[in-house]
Amino acid sequence: MNTSRTARFAAALALGAGLALALTGCSPTEAEAPTPRAEATALEPAPVEATVAPEVPVVAAPAVGAVITDAEVAAAEAAGLGVYTTATGELVVIDPAAPAPQVILDEAAASGYGATAAPDDATREARTASLLGTGERAAEAGKRLVFVVAGGQYGQDGTIEKVLYAVVTSATELRAPGGNADTIEGATAIAQARIDAQPDPAIYEIVVLAS
Structure with missing residues (x-):
């Protein structure tokens, strides 16, 4: 009777130990520590080479x-x-x-205008065309010139009938009928009156070729 009880007790102990082992195997394991993430390293931008502008030669x-x-x-x-x-x-x-330089005055005189009026209308027109060309080139260089010249009144046959003094200019704003006078002073006064009527009279210069 004691032997049987002892055997049952031993069996119970073995069963308890086995159950404890089984329960131990099913218990959760300790949580593993998380693996630290590698921190991102900021990338430094590649150095940019400064562009050097080519030297522009200074022209005096x-x-x-x-x-x-x-x-x-x-x-x-x-x-x-x-x-x-x-x-x-x-x-x-x-x-x-500054006043009109000699190079312009020489070319104006080369037109043929001077103290003597043109003998005929065709010559007068040729002189006027040449003088207007000089005036236009002078205006492009910053000189707006008004010329007083010895002109005349011409008949139907083209020959001169009367000497008159006239205003010739490439400045269209100064052109108008009635630009002739009997004297150099009268023609100069006409030119000056037209200049004075402009917004900026100081930009014009009168050049007398008739004297």
């Missing part, structure tokens, strides 16, 4: 009266000077604020 302003090339025109104009193109195509530096 040419002197007044100098004959220059096309490459020097910008430097002259940047300095407030003008560039007069002669009838032969030369580029001459002028000062627009």
Whole structure:
């Protein structure tokens, strides 16, 4: 009787131990520590090489009266000077604020206008065309000129009948009927009155070719 009880007790102990082991195997394991994430490393931008602008050569302003090339025109104009193109195509530096330079006066006189009126209407027209060309080129260089010339009244056959003095200019705003006078002083007064009526009279200059 004791032997049987002892056997049952031993069996119960073995069963309890097995159950404990089984329960132990089913219990949750300790949580594993999370693996730390690698921190992102900021990428430094690649160095940018500074671009160096090419050096632009500085062209000195040419002197007044100098004959220059096309490459020097910008430097002259940047300095407030003008560039007069002669009838032969030369580029001459002028000062627009100064009286008309000799190069312009010489070309104006080369038109044929002077103290003597043209003998006929055809000659007068040729002189006028030449003088207007000089005036237009002067205006492009900053000089707006008004010429007083010895003209005349011409008959139907084209010959001169009476000497008159006239105003000739490439400035269209100064052109109007009634530009003739019996004297140089009268024609000059007509030119001055037309200049004074402009918004900026100081930009014009009267050149008398008739004396």
